[in-house]
Amino acid sequence: MPTFLDTSADDFPTRFREFLATRRDVEDDADAAVAGILADVATRGDAAVIEYTARWDRLTLTPESLAFTAAEIDAAIAEVPAAEVEALALAAARIRAYHERQLPEDLRWTDPAGAELGWRWTPVSAAGLYVPGGLASYPSSVLMNAIPARVAGVERLVICAPTPDGKANPLVLLAARLAGVDTVYRIGGAQAIAALAYGTRSIAAVDKITGPGNAFVAAAKRRVFGRVGIDMIAGPSEILVIADGDTDPDWVALDLLSQAEHDESAQAILVTPDRGFATAVAAAVERRLETLERRAIAGASWRDFGAIITVADLAEAAAISDRIAPEHLEICTADPDAVAATIRHAGAIFLGAWTPEAIGDYVGGPNHVLPTSGSARFSSGLSVLDFMKRTTLARMTPGALAAIGPAAETLATSESLQAHGLSVRARLDRLNREPAP
Amino acid sequence: MPTFLDTSADDFPTRFREFLATRRDVEDDADAAVAGILADVATRGDAAVIEYTARWDRLTLTPESLAFTAAEIDAAIAEVPAAEVEALALAAARIRAYHERQLPEDLRWTDPAGAELGWRWTPVSAAGLYVPGGLASYPSSVLMNAIPARVAGVERLVICAPTPDGKANPLVLLAARLAGVDTVYRIGGAQAIAALAYGTRSIAAVDKITGPGNAFVAAAKRRVFGRVGIDMIAGPSEILVIADGDTDPDWVALDLLSQAEHDESAQAILVTPDRGFATAVAAAVERRLETLERRAIAGASWRDFGAIITVADLAEAAAISDRIAPEHLEICTADPDAVAATIRHAGAIFLGAWTPEAIGDYVGGPNHVLPTSGSARFSSGLSVLDFMKRTTLARMTPGALAAIGPAAETLATSESLQAHGLSVRARLDRLNREPAP
Structure with a gap:
């Protein structure tokens, strides 16, 4: 059963504090193992990368076969059904159009003292994107990482994507092609991050590494930070829905479950002033859960971390949301812009009942790499700016x-x-x- | 003696690679001690902060005296000579004017599919700035950190500045007043970072922590990152001067020394196509070094990490500079803009011989908190954006x-x-x- 909270209850402040303090991220300490792998790849280069890949991905590579050839990519892409090609192309075009508006402007002016001042933006020269293998191998994430880099003007853009037992995800290769990625290496784990950060004979070092990964990848990114730039280390993700009660409870239930199905530590929260609606959504979640393929994952997430918080009014709902600073905030109310105007901390806001969060995961246009676990208080989703840097000018x-x-x-x-x-x-x-x- | 390199030498590629690989940062491992301090402050709050302050700063505080009162600040400021008040006020006004131009714009549009898209920027709610005590207690750094935060619209802006033996730096308090800081706490070290990150009964937690500090402060910032935002961990800083030989060698020598005098691990590099000029600058550095109060520090920096690199032409000079990606790049040539146009990686560029780097440290307007140790390849100096975050919008x-x-x-x-x-x-x-x- 999810947590039920009501702001009018005497013990609400205490229970809400406890709820906020609940840790969802498993402390998976891969750091010691990762330190050894990084040092090994830094010293032995390709040979080390090839050995680790043989050991963990059961795949025998040579320096020549570390990267997919264009013909291999062509062959893989040819398998993708036309409907998926079209959908991915639509997503790529929309993500590109959105991110092109983020290109920052250079500025230069002369001030009253006669000093010429300004700044100028330049792209990072080379970027590497990590794409996990297995269940979390999402072609949409390839687009969300690679397109901002290309829009920024990154010259050399490569991907590392492990292919356990040699099995590649054709959609990942298609997404890489659509996004204009130069090279896809079939390597993963800490050894891939090491190759990107230090460079090997076959893999030139990059300046910035982004993209999600398991505990080994996250620990490796933390360790190479400083030598190269990295994106945020993603924590378990979350959605918060503010609803006034006039939306179909089934829609809101599905929106909550579309977060919960990601993994067992994901979090889905409904905040509403309408107690009847709260009950209806809870029932709809249980109904839908029974039919979901990933009901074990989504059910655990909803049971352990899900919450329904009933509030006095929408102003209180916004205040509760700001305490949580959710990665995704969906506002299903009569005037969603009015509620949004009172929100200070959220990674992405989805306005109105016709904007399910899933639209933002794929085809909306905005980036789906967003600050998790309350870090929307101080950070932003991935953007073109993450692949650029500003040089100040003075004369x-x-x-x-x-x-x-x-x-x-x-x-x-x-x-x-x-x-x-x-x-x-x-x-x-x-x-x-x-x-x- | 500094390193002398010439790009036409057969062994230049090897020697330059070795020069680039020289580590300047001392690995001062404070991490284990810091972990204990953080945990202690998280658990015992004010009491722990007060105990550590008594132990290391030899200063007895109570929860009521953790912060300076307005009267204490008034009294300290009254000691500051008028010339310094005026200089600091001019610096504050110029830094504010520059940073006000960095305020980003919100955007909202409707695309051909009828989707309304956009983003919006909001300030971080609360920020804490660390100001070191002792030799590195720089009022200019207070301005450089606090003013962008205020321009961003940060609501609550506090400083932690240790006062060993109770000795406060009046100029730091004046800079805090000029920048509009709300509260100055007389605490430092890892215990101050812990108080800012976790909050205590007397010190409310903040969302973002910036500012330089010693190894304990740096280790503490790394550890609280994720719970709060932090700025980059600064490494040893550097200047690179590209000169065509038509500048007074004494000016360039002083510019190099103004970096070298910061600390023994700072780095100053001259790149020039004019061998005679290189010799003249080297001689001028030795002459000036004899007269400097900080000649021990500046001399060690110049001897151990300084370099003079002679090149074929200015195009090669720019390429060498990009390999180093210097924090500060000074271009003393007939047409500095032409050289700047070929540069891709630098934290700040100072154009022309009339723009000594020291102008940028104080009164130029651009921020002096800049990416060090080659991180200008992928990151930018401190700006208003570091105190804001972007929420994407979709409807x-x-x-x-x-x-x-x-x-x-x-x-x-x-x-x-x-x-x-x-x-x-x-x-x-x-x-x-x-x-x-």
Whole structure:
């Protein structure tokens, strides 16, 4: 049974605090093993990668066969049914159109002191995307990671995707092709992250690594962070639905279950002022659960981490949502924009009952890589900016330096940084001796 | 003696690779001690913070005296000489003006399918800035961290700054006042980071922690990352000067030394096609070094990590710079913009001989918190965006869902996520039964 909470109950503050404190992520300590794998790949390169792949993926590779050839990709893609090709192409086009609007602008201006200031954005040169094998091998995630990188202008874009027993996912290869990925390596685990971070004879190092992975991949990403950039380490994901009670309870039940079916530590929460609706959704969830293929997973998630919170009104619902800072927030109310305007922390907002969260997972356009476990309080979903960096620009004229240089000299002196002050003073002295150039 | 390299030498590729591989950061492993401190503060709150402060800062505090009072700040500020007040105020105004231009725009549009899409930026609710005590207690860093947070719209902005033996830095308090910081706590070390991350009875938790610190502070920030956001962990910093030889060698020597004087692991590099100029700068550095108060520090940095690289031309200079991806890049050439246009990786660029890097440390306007140790390949300096997060927005109409929903259903099915597909299908079925609402 999920947790039932009512904000009018005397013990609500305590119970809600306990609910917020519930840890959903399993502490899977792969760190020690990962440290050894990273060091081994850093030292022995291709040979180490090939050995680990033989051991864990039961796949014999050579330096020449680490990457799929274009012909291999062509052959795999040819198996994909036309309906799936079309759906993936539609998703790619919509994701590309959305992310193209995120391209930041350079700026340059001259200020009243005569100083020319600004900044400029440049893409990361090379990026590597990790795509898990097995159950969590999602072609949609390939699009969500690769397309922002391509839109950003990343020159070299590669994927590492393990193929246990040599079994590749044709849809992953198709998504890579649609997104414009240059090379797909059939390697995974910490050894793949190591190859991307340190480089080997056959796999050139990248500057940024993104994409989800198991505990080994997550630990490896943490360890190589600093040498390369990484995206956030994803925790268990969640959905929160705010509903006023005028939506079909079955729709909301399916939206909750579409989060719960991801894995047993996922979390689905309904917040509503309508107690009758709360009961109806709970019943609809049980009904739908019986018919789902993944009912074991979705049922465990709903039982252990699911919650229905009844509130006084929509204002209170928004406040509760902000305490949770959900990855996905669905607002099924008469005026969803009015509720959204009062929300401060959410990874993505889905407005109105006609916008099921699943649309955002595939074809909406916005990215589905979003901050989990409350990190929407301080971070954002994946975007084009994650594959770019900003360089600030400053150019002084002799006049500008004369105007603001003395203040810099004063502050340098107060911070006991003498050479800083002298570097300004030497130039100001020249100006005092000679007319400005 | 610094390293001398010439790109035309046969062994240049090898020697340059070795130079790039030189590690400058001391591995100071404070992690085990820090884990204990974090756990202690999480459990015992104020009492633990007060005990650690008594032990390490030799300062007896109570929950009531953890923060400076307004009267204490007033009294400290009254000691600051007028010239320093003015200089700091000028710096604050210029930094604010620059960062105000970084405020991102919200966007919302309707696409051809009838889907309303967009995003919106909101500030982090509460941020905590760490300010080191002792030698590295820089008021300029207070401005550089606090002003972007305030411009972003952070509601609650606090500082933790240790005051060993009760000695506060009046300029730090003045900078906090000028930047609009709400509260300054006189605590430091891992215990301060713990208080900011977990909260205590007297110190409310924040969502984001930024600012430099020693090995204990850095280790604590790494450990609380995920629960709160953090900025990058700063490594030893560096400057690279590209000069065509027409600048006063003494100016360039001072610019190199203004980096070297920060600490012994800082790095200063000159890249020039003019061998005579290289020799002149090397001589000027030695001359200036003799007169510097911090000559022990600056001398060690220049000796151990400094470098002069002679190149064929400015194009090669730019390529060398990109291999290093320096935190600060100064371009002292006849047409600095032309060189800058060929640079891909740098934290900040200072254009022309009249723009010493020290201007950027204090009064230029751009932020002086910049990516170090080559991380400019994939990351940016501190900005207003570091104190904001983006929420994506999507709103389907029945028509939009009818247009793109079937593709989502197809992809959900291909990824074996049945409830995802059903959440779309249940709505499409309604549309097929009834006219669109």
